[in-house]
Amino acid sequence: MHTLKMNTINNNQLIFLGTAGGRFSVFNQIRKSGGIWFKLNNRLFAIDPGPGALIESIKRGLFPNRLSGIFLSHRHLDHCADINSIIESMTEGGHKRRGCIIAPKAATDEDPVILNYNRNNFKLINTAENSLYEIEGVKIDTKMKHKHTTETYGAVFSFENHSFAYIPDTKYFEDLAHSYQSDVVIANVVFCKEKKGFMHLNSNDIYKFLEIFKPKKMIMTHFGLSFLNKKPWEIAREITKKTAVDVVAAYDGMVVDI
Numbered sequence: 001m002h003t004l005k006m007n008t009i010n011n012n013q014l015i016f017l018g019t020a021g022g023r024f025s026v027f028n029q030i031r032k033s034g035g036i037w038f039k040l041n042n043r044l045f046a047i048d049p050g051p052g053a054l055i056e057s058i059k060r061g062l063f064p065n066r067l068s069g070i071f072l073s074h075r076h077l078d079h080c081a082d083i084n085s086i087i088e089s090m091t092e093g094g095h096k097r098r099g100c101i102i103a104p105k106a107a108t109d110e111d112p113v114i115l116n117y118n119r120n121n122f123k124l125i126n127t128a129e130n131s132l133y134e135i136e137g138v139k140i141d142t143k144m145k146h147k148h149t150t151e152t153y154g155a156v157f158s159f160e161n162h163s164f165a166y167i168p169d170t171k172y173f174e175d176l177a178h179s180y181q182s183d184v185v186i187a188n189v190v191f192c193k194e195k196k197g198f199m200h201l202n203s204n205d206i207y208k209f210l211e212i213f214k215p216k217k218m219i220m221t222h223f224g225l226s227f228l229n230k231k232p233w234e235i236a237r238e239i240t241k242k243t244a245v246d247v248v249a250a251y252d253g254m255v256v257d258i
């Protein structure tokens with residue numbers, strides 16, 4: 001008989017189902033790429049379900065048919081490749097109308113990554129800048145449009161006094177540190193050093209961020225291959241030493257209290 005496992009995260013926790021970023025580490029699966037899932041107000045949410053999100057979530061006892069919502073930051077494949085599988089599972093093959101998806105218009109209209117046939121089975125909201133959404137009590141506070149190659153938004157997710165900020169792909173700009181203020185801040189840091197011509201954060205940008213705002217915990221994730229080769233956990237330790245902020249490099253399966 002098939003037995004269902006219990007969820008492996010508790011309320012007020014998040015889990016990294018993947019920590020790979022950029023083409024090489026994602027599409028060679030150097031690290032996994034299932035996105036970040038979290039529970040607030042006892043509701044389950046998924047952020048950026050990249051390649052492998054369905055397999056990784058179920059493997060860890062996180063069943064998409066328990067999802068209240070999905071937040072998609074942007075339409076790049078390392079963030080959205082599994083979104084249709086997750087929707088199919090969330091809506092039980094289209095038999096149940098369930099869940100809410102917040103995604104930019106560029107991902108739903110311009111060059112859609114969500115198939116049409118299942119769209120009536122969930123509530124779709126197109127992300128707007130600096131807007132506050134509420135899904136089953138959980139607040140999703142979006143910030144300004146990011147400097148990336150397609151329409152991209154991050155948000156601060158909160159319920160009562162539990163919250164975290166998610167900074168998806170972007171080139172660094174000062175407003176990031178003024179906007180994403182929360183005890184726990186997650187940033188997609190693809191590179192170790194600046195790479196000209198790429199709209200991504202690198203680990204030196206974390207110093208700039210921490211000069212303006214110091215969270216209790218800063219988590220780097222979404223590592224490109226060149227950063228992984230430089231051992232991001234060692235870079236994180238170095239930043240902690242210099243800034244006195246608890247900076248960590250995420251790993252696949254890492255669970256964090258929020």
Ligand SMILES: [Zn+2]
Binds near residue numbers: 076
């Ligand atoms: Zn991207």
